Amino acid sequence: MSNNTECVHTDFYVRRLHSLLGIVPIGFFLLEHVITISQVLGGGHAFDAAVAKLAAIPHDILITLEIVFIAIPLLIHGIYGMYIAMQAKLNPGRYGYMRNKQFTLQRITAWYLVPFLLWHVGYLRFIVKGSEGISFAQMSSYLDNPIVFALYVIGLVAAIFxxxxxxxxxxxxxxxSKGPRVQSVVNKMAWGLFVILAAVGVASMFAFIG
Amino acid sequence: MAEQKKVHFIIERQDSPDSAPYTEEFLLDYRPAMNVVSSLMEIQKNPVNKAGKKVSPVVWECNCLEKVCGACMMVINGKARQACAALIDQLEQPIRLAPARTFPVIRDLMIDRSVMFENLKKVQAWVAVDGSWEVKPADRQNPYTATEAYEISRCMTCGCCMEACPNVGPQSDFIGPAAIGQAHLFNLHPTGQYDKHKRVGALMQKGGSSSCGNSQNCVQACPKQIKLTTYIAQMNRDINKQALKNIFSK
Amino acid sequence: MKKRIIVVGGGLSGLMATMKICEAGGQVDLFSLCPVKRSHSVCAQGGINAVMNTKGQNDSVWEHFDDTVYGGDFLGDQVAIKGMVENAPKLIEMFDRMGVTFTRTAEGVLDLRNFGGQKNKRTCFSGATTGQQLLYALDEQVRMWETKGCVTKYEFWEFVKIIKTKEGECGGIIAQNMKSMEIEAFAGDAVIIATGGPGFVFGKCTASTICTGSAVSSCYQDGAYLGNPEFIQIHPTAIPGDDKNRLMSESARGEGGRVWTYRDGKPWYFLEDMYPAYGNLVPRDIAARAIFKVCVHMGLGINGENRVYLDLSHIDTDYLNRKLGGILEIYEEFVGDDPRKVPMQIFPAVHYSMGGMWVDIYHRTNIIGLFSSGECDYQYHGANRLGANSLLSATHSGTISGPKAMEFTKTREWIDGAKAVSAPLTAEELAKAKADAEAEFEKLMAMDGEENAYVLHKELGELMLENVAIERHNDRLEYCGKELVKILKRWDNIGLTDKGRWFNQEVMFVRQLRNMIVYARAITQAALQRNESRGAHYKEEFPNRDDENFLKTTRVKCNPQTLAPEIDYIDFDHSMIKPRPRRYDIAKGGK
Structure with a gap:
């Protein structure tokens, strides 16, 4: 232990990186998603317009952005996150405190989001976007399948939580946030944000299937 | 005379560290002021299980019975707590006792918490005095800081926080809340803080503070109401500062 | 080659001795039947006395010296006591440097509180858990030494007995691993016994369940003398529990608590009735005896049980919370009733043993190579201990026994110019001692009689509590002595229910129980022969102190054949303060 200040502390930096990536850029990307899909509340054409705006970004730049700010962060956050989640033995049954339930949900949503995002990105980004392209009409017909719709609503709410x-x-x-009071305030604000984003997101999902 | 009121126990037992756990039930005569320890003592005096079979008395650890030595922590009706302060009148029956399986089980309710004492070595939970001989008298201390330190130094290494924490256990290398609180305790001391960088450095390592998942069970489970989550957040802050220092000042 | 010293017991005294030995360059094998951080020292709440003189009261070391000697009814060795009170302020400064979280004044220096039997504020404290804080400080220091390789801890190892060389000196110990049950012989250049008090001999008491006095009794049976074992301190107001009796601070009475029980269907405030001048504020021993009389002799305890009410419910709740908040919470937590609304139920309980292994002022026993320190020795408190002097004597004695043990390993000098002549135990001798102990253990494992050890212990406790604790009569003591012989006989008829060879607590308890019974005989016999009243020892037949015959230390030897105690009286140093009558004033505050 005497020379522990000399250690490289790789684990520490990776964990901090994992934590940071969850907010920047992945969190921001989620926000962007919710804002984009919420355009559908103004009608199908509004959604198509928003998609078109994104499509206007030059292809090379878009690909670079997608790789640097989305793909790599998501992979790091996802893979290391699974490692973290595997170190927990969930116990909300015995310790049914709110924060422990949140801790549990954070891990359950993580386990849901890994396959969901593989499916979501794989199908919409690689298959659909690569061929016919994303549009209101395409999304409406895709989400018309009640199973797909349910899995997508769960996925969206899970991601927001x-x-x-x-x-x-x-x-x-x-x-x-250090003390119990400030932690409680931050937690309430986080829940408030969850409710707003989830409401907007779910409403948008229903708007797709009209 | 009315029928004798009974107390029903379902106890998770285990004969040795490697043998399989089993449950054994006991029915005891109710007496006022019973607690879990006094019930286990009754079983010692008459080790007969619910089926009427004579069995070996239940093994557990206890010393002070005043909730200050930390020995008798076990899982009572699902929650880690001190058996000496678990009153039968306040428990739902049947009362289920189990060892705190976050730690290796030695026998029955007896567990091996040596990892907690080893953790105290890792975070250097002491003030490195030159010796017990006379030196200069200690400095004055801010009484408010001293009050915060007192709160933490009541930690009796019972392990409730470790048992309640979903991130502590054989599946993980997390050092757990107790040692983080203790590291902060000595960082508060006027001379103990000279070694702050060592304690912070230790908790920066794998399994240190950053392995906390913020379930915050520890602060709920602590029988001494130590504000463990506050001290974990403080340690996170200290670690960040030290990380910046490491990056830019070395 | 480093000197190896065996320390048995990891409470304040054992840890202090360990640290001192490490500092002197020695190597320590530290044995404890629990993790040392869980030792009974954690239970001390009130504080530790030391003359810091920071309250403008012109407090002096001499005053502390006088209070301790006077409080002990002049039976304490004055040279030893003087050394202790002189060392006290230095020990506080040491603890302060170690990071003990003492309660502080607004300007950041150590606060002091009043305590019974002392006029000046002299008690340093750390909230209501001073013992815990002091023990932790030493635990931390010893852990630091452990990381330096100077201490080897044997936790969950039980001391079985000392190993004597053929010259009769102490050359090591036999200890048993409580998990694997393996027995091992350890050689040491010196052995320090720091195993605490024998409270458990009285069954339910304020002590921890580990305070059996078993180690001391084992040494006693191997020839170590006991000193003053008859002096047992009783605390008048303890909360009778189903598992143990927990202390209820004296301050409950100080703040207006009234003691009563039902007589003829009506509340009877018997202390106010019996002692109109002092009422509920009579000193500890008088209160304890009155409560005992009302319950045991008059049969007026609540529901026929040994307990009476200590009533605070007539006092304003806000006032109670402000003055007694902490202790009322303890009651609420362990009893489940709110003492602000319902009267508390209390009964006196055995609290501390002033007596123990006989030692000289350097903590040497009569066996060469064997030291003893802490509550398990008889030093410092005479016939009665002052509140907050126990943490002091425990720590201070460790600062003597540790260095003196190191010194002995070099000079080999003992009491009265005696010299150690034994060579270190050879491998063959150790193997033989181990084999003998294993054979003894096998006898225990083979016990298959009718008696249950825990039930027998309960009987022992009840017998001792009724006859040797609060009130002593020679006929009762004689009766008790005979009963103890019977109980010892019944011990042979114990049957083990647990035949396991892995962490078998029962068989360990059976061995402890035998030692407790033998120790109980020494207490009882010493009480019987001391025909006077002094300090905690009170006989109605002899209500006064008798300096002419009994200003002497009781010395008890164990007859190796019959295990009967053999008593003589020896002089001790009381040259500095001349004995004067000890008059009780109203005890104030604290525990």
Missing amino acids: HFTNGLFTFSITWGI
């Missing part, structure tokens, strides 16, 4: 609860834990992990 994972993000907003992540904001709360981020504030502790980074030593920003």
Whole structure:
């Protein structure tokens, strides 16, 4: 232990990186998603317009952005996150405190989001976007399948919870909110954000299937 | 005379560290002021299980019975707590006792918490005094800081926080809340803080503070109401500062 | 080659001795039947006395010296006591440097509180858990030494007995691993016994369940003398529990608590009735005896049980919370009733043993190579201990026994110019001692009689509590002595229910129980022969102190054949303060 200050502390930096990536850029990307899909509340053409705006970004730049700010962070966050989740033995049955339930949900949503995102990205980004392209009409018909629709609603709400609860834990992990009062305030704010985003997101999902 | 009121126990037993656990039930005569320890003592005096079979008395650890030595922590009706302060009148029956399986089980309710004492070595939970001989008298201390330190130094290494924490256990290398609180305790001390960088450095290592998943069970489970989550957040802050220092000042 | 010293017991005294030995360059094998951090020292709540003189009261070391000697009814060795009170302020400074979280004044220096039997504020404290804080400080220091390789801890190892060389000196110990049950012989250049008090001999008491006095009794049976074992301190107000009796601070009475029980269907405030001048504020021993009389002799305890009410319910709740908040919470937690609304139920309980292994002022026993320190020795408190002097004597004695043990390993000098002549135990001698102990253990494992050890212990406790604790009469003591012989006989008829060879607590308890019975005989016999009243020892037939015959230390030897105690009286140093009558004033505050 005498020379522990000389250690490289790889684990520490990876964990902090994992925590940070969850907010920037992945969290921001989720926000962007919710804002984009919420355009559908203004009608199908509004959604198509929003998609078209994104499509206007030059292809090379878009690919670079997608790889640097989405693919790599998601892979790191996802793979290391699974490693973290595997170190927990969930016990909300015995310790049914709210924060413990949040802890449990954070891990359950993580386990749901890994296959969901593989499916979501694989199908919509690689298959659909690569061929016919994303549009209101295409999304409407895709989500018309009730199973797909249900899995997507769950996926969206899970992602939003994972993000907003992540904001709360981020504030502790980074030593920003320390005492019980401030932690409680941050937690409530995170829940507030969850409710807003989830309401907008779910409403948008229903708007797709009209 | 009315029928004798009974107390029903379902106890998770295990003969040795490697043998399979089993449950054994006991029915004891109710007496006022019973607690879990006094019930186990009754079983010692008459080790007969519910089926009427004579069995070996249940093994558990206890010393002070005043909730200050930390020995008698076990899982009572699902929650880790001190058996001496678990009153029968306040427990739902049947009362289920189990060892805190976050730790290796030695026998029955007896567990091996040596990892907690080893953790105290890792975080150097002491003030490195030159010796017990006379030196200069100690400095004055801010009484408010001293009050915070007192709160933490009541930690009796019972392991409730470790048992309640979903991130502590054989599946993980997390050092757990107790040692983080203790590291902060000595960082508060006027001379103990000279070694703060060592304690912070230790908790920066794998399995240190960053392995906390913020379930915050520890602060709920602590029988001494130590604000463990606050001290974990403080340690996270200290670690960040030290990380910046390591990056830019070395 | 480093000197190896065996320390048995990891409470304040054992840890202090360990640290001192490490500092002197020695190597320590530290044995404890629990993790040392869980030792009974954690239970001390009130504080530790030391003359810090920071309250403008012109407190002096001499005053502390006088209070301790006077409080002990002049039976304490004055040279030893003087050394202790002189060392006290230094020990506080040491603890302060180690990071003990003492309660502080607004300007950041150590606060002091009043305590019974002392006029000046002299008690340093750390909230209501001073013992815990002091023990932890030493635990931390010893852990630091452990990381330096100077201490080897044997936790969950039980001391079985000392190993004597053929010259009769102490050359090591036999200890048993409580998990694997393996027995091992350890050689040491010196052995320090720091195993605490024998409270468990009285069954339910304020002590921890590990305070059996078993180790001391084992040494006693191997020829170590006991000193003053008849002096047992009783605390008048303990909370009778189903598992143990927990202390209820004296301050409950100080803040207006009234003691009563039902007589003829009506509340009877018997202390106010019996002692109109002092009422509920009579000193500890008088209160204890009155409660005992009302319950045991008059049969007026609540529901016929040994307990009376200590009533605070007539006092304003806000006032109670402000003044007694902490202790009322303890009652609420362990009893489940709110003492602000319902009267508390209390009964006196055995609290501390002033007596123990006989030692000289350097903590040497009569066996060469064997030291003893802490509550298990007889030093410092005479016939009665002052509140907050126990943490002091425990720590201070460790600062003597440790260095003196190291010194002995070099000079080999003992009491009265005696010299150690034994060579270190050879491998053959150790193997033989181990084999003998294993054979003894096998006899225990083979016990298959009718008696249950825990039931027998309960009987022992009840017998001792009724006859040797609060009130002593020679006929009762004689009766008790005979009963103890019977109980010892019944011990032979114990049957083990647990035949396991892995962490078998029962068989260990059976061995402890035998030692407890033998120790109980020494207490009883010493009480019987001391025909006077002094300090905690009270006989109605002899209500006064008798300096002419009994200003002497009781010395008890164990007859190796019959295990009967053999008593003589020896002089001790009381040259500095001339004995004067000890008059009780109203005890104030604290525990």
